[in-house]
Amino acid sequence: MKMIPAFVKISALSFLAILFSYGQDKNDRNATIETVKRVTYVKNPKQGLWDSAGKSKIRLVQEIQIGKLDGQEEYLFVYISDVAVNGKGDIYVADRQLNEVREYDREGRYFLTIGRKGQGPGEFQSIRTLSVNKQNDLFVYDNGLGRISIFSEKGEHKETSKKLLAGSWIEPCKILFHNKGYILFGKANQSLNLFHDFNEKWDETTSYIEYEPSDNKEFEEQSLGFNPGNCFVQDSGDLLYTKYYYDNQVRVYKNGKLTTIIMRESGVKKAYEIEVYHDVKKAMSVPRDQDYDFKSFGQGIAFIGKSFQNSLGVFQLSDGHIVNFLSIRKSKNLRELWLELYDSTGKLLSFSKLGDNMNYDIRCMDSGGRFYAIERKEYNKVVTFRLEY
Secondary structure, eight states: OOOOOHHHHHHHHHHHHHHHHHHHHHHHHHOEEEEETTEEEEEEOSSOHHHHTTOOOOEEEEEEEEOOSSSOGGGOOSOEEEEEEOTTOOEEEEETTTTEEEEEOTTOOEEEEEOOBSSSTTOBSOEEEEEEOTTOOEEEEETTTTEEEEEOTTSOEEEEOOOTTTTSOEEEEEEEEETTEEEEEEEETTOOEEEEEEETTOOEEEEEEEOOOSSOHHHHHHOOOOOGGGEEEOTTSOEEEOOSBOOSEEEEEETTEEEEEEEEOOSOOOSEEEEEESOHHHHHTSOTTSSOSEEEEETTEEEEEEESEEEEEEEEOTTSOEEEEEEEEEETTEEEEEEEEEOTTSOEEEEEEEEESOOOEEEEEOTTSOEEEEEOSSSOEEEEEEEEO
């Protein structure tokens, strides 16, 4: 039996150790995972595993468009306030100015119109939100009347809720469903809680997950910047949530408790830059040619600023991957659409640019992985798209 010299053994062991440490360091550079006080933190670098491996970038592939500049009345919109899709792929589009909901098939062909302006059963004053449950019933939240109207998939009026939070007000941007009732995602007055549970009789039972300002408390408390895409219910029932003024964190909640924070190192350190005015007249006189994107007014207070990074929607695909769409400001006239793609554990796979000045207000995703967005360039329309990778 031949003996292996000691220095060869040492060299072989050292080589294996180097290989192991290289692999370990490489993994560590891609993501680190640690748990602190029952919350798991998944910390990712700027680029993902696929990016470093040279895998082709993710592509956005547009499919259909609903809406025209002129032509048939059924395809002309004044102001689209929301979009929803049922289990069959039928598409609902709400127009807040016309106070009606139009239904189209999955190819974008007009089918019927639901509702009209008024205050009676099945009528609207200001449509804010659409949602569809597993039975394909359509839920329409009317911000002007403070109530929800429910319709069958054939457009028949079934039920109208009482005025929600009578003596108060609530402005939900999304309606979610559970076995015992409903969850409204949005802002209620005198509360920074994000989610509000209602029973089947439309009585509020509890609210939870308090919004925590990341920068300017005055601005964020008055302008939380809710977007319907900023929350998503996983098959497990857990909630994914991102702030509209994106702070580089995707949060996961189970039974209303924070369990996981998925983080990505980013060159965008602040989601926005804001100037606070307690003299509203002074704010109104600020010239439009200055480098800002928006003015926001509250009671005796005004905000002028620009947002550098917004989350347009977080979703989980059928393959388990988590996607987060981002609008990133490059200049006053240029915003880029980007995508963070994570695996189901929160490890970053890719950070990919999808296009320039694609002003998509992404509202929902169907079970087949098709996304539905509002686009207002030139005229109001709905666009659908898929991701290829």
